[in-house]
Amino acid sequence: MNSVFLIAKKEILIALRQKVIRALAIVIMVLLSVALYAGYVAYDQQKEVIENARKEKREEWLTQGDKHPHIAAHYGTFIFKPKTILSLFDFGLDTFTGTSVYLEAHYQHEFMFRPAQDHSSMIRFGELSAALVLQILVPLLLIFLAFPAFTKERESGTLKLLISQGVSCTTIVWGKIVAYLSILISILAPFFVIAFVLSTMLANSQTIPDIAIRVVLLVIIYVVYLLIFVAFSVWISMRSSTSKNSLLTLLTCWILFMIIIPKTTANFGESMYPLPSMKIYREAIQKDIKNGLDGKASTSFRQNQLKKEYLQRYTVDSIHKLPLNFEGVRMQAGEDYGNKVYDVHWARLKKIFDNQNRIASLSSFITPYLAIRNLSMGLTATDLYTSIHFQKKTEKYRRELVRKMNNDMAQNSRYGEFYEYKAGKNLWNSIKEFEYTTMSAYEIVSLYKTELISLCCWAVLIFSLLGYSSRKIRPVYE
Amino acid sequence: MNKVILLLIRYEWISFVRNTFQLLMLGCTFLLGLYAIYYGQSEIEVQRETIQDVKDIEEHEFHQYQASFKEELGSEGKKNQIASDPSYAWHRHGYHAVLHPHDYAALAIGQCDLHPYYYRLTGMSLHYQLFENEIANPVKLYVGNFDLSFVLIYLFPLLIIAFTYSLYAGEKETGILPLLHIQSISIRKILIVRLGFYFCLITGLALFISIIGLVSSGNIFAPENRLATLFWIVGVIIYCAFWFAVLFCIVSFKMNSSFTAISAAGVWLLFLIVIPAVLNVLMSSQYPLNSTSLAEITRRTSLENEEDENEAKEVIHEFLDHNPHLKGSDTLIHNNTLAKAYAALTSLKDMHSKEDVDHYVGQVYKRNQWAAGLHWINPAVNMQGIFVHIAKTDLNTYHQFHSSIESFHRAISDFYFKKLFWDKPIQLEDYSSLPSFKMKTNEVKWKTHILWSMTKVGITMVFFFAVGFINIEKQKK
Numbered sequence: 001m002n003s004v005f006l007i008a009k010k011e012i013l014i015a016l017r018q019k020v021i022r023a024l025a026i027v028i029m030v031l032l033s034v035a036l037y038a039g040y041v042a043y044d045q046q047k048e049v050i051e052n053a054r055k056e057k058r059e060e061w062l063t064q065g066d067k068h069p070h071i072a073a074h075y076g077t078f079i080f081k082p083k084t085i086l087s088l089f090d091f092g093l094d095t096f097t098g099t100s101v102y103l104e105a106h107y108q109h110e111f112m113f114r115p116a117q118d119h120s121s122m123i124r125f126g127e128l129s130a131a132l133v134l135q136i137l138v139p140l141l142l143i144f145l146a147f148p149a150f151t152k153e154r155e156s157g158t159l160k161l162l163i164s165q166g167v168s169c170t171t172i173v174w175g176k177i178v179a180y181l182s183i184l185i186s187i188l189a190p191f192f193v194i195a196f197v198l199s200t201m202l203a204n205s206q207t208i209p210d211i212a213i214r215v216v217l218l219v220i221i222y223v224v225y226l227l228i229f230v231a232f233s234v235w236i237s238m239r240s241s242t243s244k245n246s247l248l249t250l251l252t253c254w255i256l257f258m259i260i261i262p263k264t265t266a267n268f269g270e271s272m273y274p275l276p277s278m279k280i281y282r283e284a285i286q287k288d289i290k291n292g293l294d295g296k297a298s299t300s301f302r303q304n305q306l307k308k309e310y311l312q313r314y315t316v317d318s319i320h321k322l323p324l325n326f327e328g329v330r331m332q333a334g335e336d337y338g339n340k341v342y343d344v345h346w347a348r349l350k351k352i353f354d355n356q357n358r359i360a361s362l363s364s365f366i367t368p369y370l371a372i373r374n375l376s377m378g379l380t381a382t383d384l385y386t387s388i389h390f391q392k393k394t395e396k397y398r399r400e401l402v403r404k405m406n407n408d409m410a411q412n413s414r415y416g417e418f419y420e421y422k423a424g425k426n427l428w429n430s431i432k433e434f435e436y437t438t439m440s441a442y443e444i445v446s447l448y449k450t451e452l453i454s455l456c457c458w459a460v461l462i463f464s465l466l467g468y469s470s471r472k473i474r475p476v477y478e
Numbered sequence: 479m480n481k482v483i484l485l486l487i488r489y490e491w492i493s494f495v496r497n498t499f500q501l502l503m504l505g506c507t508f509l510l511g512l513y514a515i516y517y518g519q520s521e522i523e524v525q526r527e528t529i530q531d532v533k534d535i536e537e538h539e540f541h542q543y544q545a546s547f548k549e550e551l552g553s554e555g556k557k558n559q560i561a562s563d564p565s566y567a568w569h570r571h572g573y574h575a576v577l578h579p580h581d582y583a584a585l586a587i588g589q590c591d592l593h594p595y596y597y598r599l600t601g602m603s604l605h606y607q608l609f610e611n612e613i614a615n616p617v618k619l620y621v622g623n624f625d626l627s628f629v630l631i632y633l634f635p636l637l638i639i640a641f642t643y644s645l646y647a648g649e650k651e652t653g654i655l656p657l658l659h660i661q662s663i664s665i666r667k668i669l670i671v672r673l674g675f676y677f678c679l680i681t682g683l684a685l686f687i688s689i690i691g692l693v694s695s696g697n698i699f700a701p702e703n704r705l706a707t708l709f710w711i712v713g714v715i716i717y718c719a720f721w722f723a724v725l726f727c728i729v730s731f732k733m734n735s736s737f738t739a740i741s742a743a744g745v746w747l748l749f750l751i752v753i754p755a756v757l758n759v760l761m762s763s764q765y766p767l768n769s770t771s772l773a774e775i776t777r778r779t780s781l782e783n784e785e786d787e788n789e790a791k792e793v794i795h796e797f798l799d800h801n802p803h804l805k806g807s808d809t810l811i812h813n814n815t816l817a818k819a820y821a822a823l824t825s826l827k828d829m830h831s832k833e834d835v836d837h838y839v840g841q842v843y844k845r846n847q848w849a850a851g852l853h854w855i856n857p858a859v860n861m862q863g864i865f866v867h868i869a870k871t872d873l874n875t876y877h878q879f880h881s882s883i884e885s886f887h888r889a890i891s892d893f894y895f896k897k898l899f900w901d902k903p904i905q906l907e908d909y910s911s912l913p914s915f916k917m918k919t920n921e922v923k924w925k926t927h928i929l930w931s932m933t934k935v936g937i938t939m940v941f942f943f944a945v946g947f948i949n950i951e952k953q954k955k
Contacts, residue, residue, distance in 0.1 A: 020737070020740060024744075031752070031756075034756065034759070035759070038759035038760065038762070038763050039759075041763040042759070042762055042763055042766075045763070045766045049766075049768050049770055050770065052770075053770035053771075053773070071780055074778055074780065075777070075778075075779070075780070076777070076778075078770075078773045078774070078777075080770055080773075092620075093616040093617065093619075093620050095620070096592075096614075096616040096619040096620050097616045098611060099769060099770075100769065100770060100773045102773065102776055102777060104778060109610070110610055110611050110613075111611065112609040112610070112611065112769075112773065112776065113609065113769035113772065113773075114592065114611060114616075114619075115762075115767070115769075116592055116619065117589075117592055117593060118767050118769075118842045118845070119758070119761075119846070119873070120589075120846045120849060120850070120863065120872065120873045121588045121589055121859075121862050121863060121866045121871075121872060121873070122754050122757065122758060122849055122856075122859045122862075122863075123758055124622045124623075124862075125750065125751065125754030125755060125758070125858070125859060125862075126751060126754065126755045126758070127755055127758040127759050127762070128752075128755035128756050128758065128759045129759070132751075132755060136751065137747070137751075137752075140743070140747065144740055147736070148736070243736050244644070244735050244736055244739070247736050247739055247740070248640070248739065251739070251743055255636060259632060260510075260633075262621055263621055263622060263623075263624045263628070264513075264624055266617065266618050266621040266622075267517050267618075267621075267623065267624045269615075269618070270521075270615065270618050271517065271520060274524060275613050275614070275615065276613065277524075277528040277531070277532075277612065277613065278594070278610065278611070278612050278613050279528070279531070279532050279535070279596070279598065280528065280531060281613060283535065349613070352615075353615050356615050356617070356618065357615070357617055360617065384615075384616055384617055387616065
């Protein structure tokens with residue numbers, strides 16, 4: 001054990017003497033600070049904007065004046081996607097998902113205003129977030145640090161000396177890994193401390209539950225991820241004949257892992273499972289509403305059925321004699337049917353998304369970057385699952401709102417009358433304000449099983465390779 | 479050409495041909511280039527198919543309206559009402575404003591997967607119809623497209639690094655450097671000749687892939703493509719030259735090969751990831767945009783008191799004050815008041831919200847201008863900007879599209895409102911003079927933007943080359 005630390009100490013000393021490593025460490029720290037600061041500024045700005053907009057829209061809804069409930073259902077309201085506190089660490093898909101949605105009767109509006117639409121094509125180069133630094137830049141630092149781990153010892157002949165002194169290869173490997181990890185931890189420790197402090201301070205955030213668990217999980221997965229890179233770099237160095245080769249191999253892997261594979265797999269996913277266009281998607285929904293999902297029960301047929309059913313239920317011969325306004329019942333039935341059709345089409349669309357993203361998930365077995373990227377987005381609630389979860393909640397809220405308006409109309413107004421009946425503040429107040437809480441940490445983690453497994457597989461694979469190779473190592477490469 | 483130079487080139491060629499790893503790299507890049515072209519074309523093909531579908535739907539709709547004039551009244555009564563009664567037609571007849579992708583959009587997809595490329599417009603409030611997004615997988619949007627511009631911007635610099643990082647250090651480490659020193663030709667010249675050789679080789683490959691892409695995506699001799707083709711080719715040459723200049727500059731510091739490779743990878747990282755990523759967050763925090771203010775204008779609004787005829791008339795009067803050409807005799811207001819009031823209301827709403835929208839678009843313009851001002855230190859983004867500008871998949875094109883849509887929407891409203899406010903039915907003949915969409919473009923601005931951006935890359939290239947040129951003689955190692 002002692003020799004592990006001795007080797008580690010020597011390695012740290014060498015690293016500290018290298019200007020380039022010192023410079024890179026400073027760059028990483030500066031970038032992390034800038035990223036976290038910018039993330040916080042963006043979070044703070046957005047939080048305020050969204051909070052104000054939320055209050056304003058609620059006020060508008062409550063003070064819309066007396067009007068017919070159906071007009072109120074069309075007047076509707078807006079919901080804005082709240083930013084979660086953890087998004088300051090990982091922006092995830094927030095730039096590419098819509099930020100607000102208009103809720104009204106009969107129609108499921110799509111989310112509007114994707115922030116990326118207000119950027120030039122520069123946005124496609126990525127945004128600086130702490131996650132980007134940790135996922136992409138820190139592995140590169142590790143590569144620069146660890147590429148000569150073995151090759152240099154071999155080139156300068158010290159490897160032979162070490163082994164002849166009775167130091168086992170495994171000890172050297174662990175010495176190196178401990179050294180690089182200590183350097184890494186000393187660079188990142190301040191940020192982890194900040195993360196912990198923030199998480200305890202903000203533990204009772206309303207939007208996102210289990211912040212402490214999420215932060216702990218984030219720290220664990222990032223440590224595992226970076227450990228994989230340290231071990232991988234040491235392994236490549238062990239297997240390479242010269243430092244130059246080791247560096248080139250590692251850089252090539254980095255490019256493949258971070259740039260080429262994620263892009264090609266996403267593109268491949270889209271080519272394999274193409275998405276419909278909005279217009280075609282909407283047309284199909286409208287067609288199914290008009291002709292019925294089975295193509296047999298058209299709108300008028302369904303309405304006649306409903307009329308018959310109500311006349312029978314109340315044993316009357318005219319809808320005028322019903323104790324409620326049939327128009328309200330009809331509207332709600334139409335709404336329900338529209339929702340049913342929408343759900344069928346939305347499920348199909350979601351299936352395509354899932355299929356596309358499954359390819360990326362599975363590709364995390366080819367590159368650990370995809371595993372960490374998806375897990376990190378998931379835990380910070382900036383991923384697609386959270387976005388879809390939020391969308392579902394808003395749709396549920398819309399349905400509830402419209403249902404209440406239609407029921408009120410059915411209960412309180414008379415058939416054939418429209419302008420004669422007006423609802424007021426009591427009805428508007430009966431609609432509770434929309435509140436959103438993301439999925440729990442457990443729920444979200446269970447959606448990313450593939451990524452978790454792949455991360456573990458990577459760790460096991462790399463360490464087995466290290467173990468295997470260190471038994472087979474030759475102090476002189478011929 | 480000098481004999482020594484010819485000799486150098488010959489031996490460089492031999493060592494290149496014998497290096498299977500280098501050949502493999504070129505081969506892989508070539509294949510990736512072909513895949514990128516294929517991918518881009520399939521993406522744009524999907525857009526073209528959608529545009530065709532959308533147009534077919536529109537054609538079918540209008541064909542039905544026209545046919546309803548010839549049908550017997552009765553069963554087709556309602557259809558004819560939609561076709562001929564302006565109080566229905568103005569908000570039921572849907573026209574499509576379509577932004578046809580440029581032939582070369584397949585090579586630089588740019589922002590065209592992020593912005594809708596067609597809109598169905600009726601006479602209803604423009605802003606109610608303008609903010610719907612196209613279906614897209616956000617993960618895919620986040621990851622971006624593997625198109626030819628990506629291969630050129632991201633992968634070619636890596637190829638250049640891989641081929642040239644050891645041009646000096648390699649000689650030193652293999653012990654050939656002292657032999658070179660005793661030659662009549664200077665080390666600087668040797669380096670430049672060797673860099674020139676690889677420049678021709680790699681730029682040649684980039685041009686070859688580009689030409690395959692350009693030829694397979696459209697007719698390069700068509701008048702609308704000729705200039706774009708030329709710009710693309712010049713762009714590829716300048717960008718490759720820029721990276722060779724950067725490498726020349728790095729090599730001129732005469733560091734060992736690992737250190738040169740680290741520095742080159744660092745510069746690549748700086749230009750392709752760090753600078754753009756930092757600028758993106760700086761831009762968002764310096765010029766924050768608040769889209770919540772725009773949300774309100776997408777709301778479907780109605781008259782406060784629909785049954786109050788006076789309120790309806792007031793709205794109509796206010797509208798007619800802004801549109802005197804629609805004013806008829808006062809008695810016209812008494813007919814069909816509610817329909818007119820609704821038309822007036824949506825039109826007035828657009829007028830009132832125009833200021834907000836313009837302000838928002840102005841802010842977007844301002845923040846992107848700020849970023850464009852920093853293109854000097856941001857050559858990769860600048861080059862990507864040039865490619866998407868050539869292929870007309872840039873943000874500006876979408877802003878132009880939106881302003882063209884505004885005019886088109888005005889033409890649609892005018893067409894129906896003239897009938898509505900003058901109580902005239904729409905007749906079959908009117909269907910031959912329906913409003914049609916025209917995309918406004920500004921070719922002069924397009925050209926100057928591209929030329930100016932290329933000049934920026936060119937100047938940065940000259941700067942790096944000059945530093946390398948001077949530095950190589952100064953460094954005594």
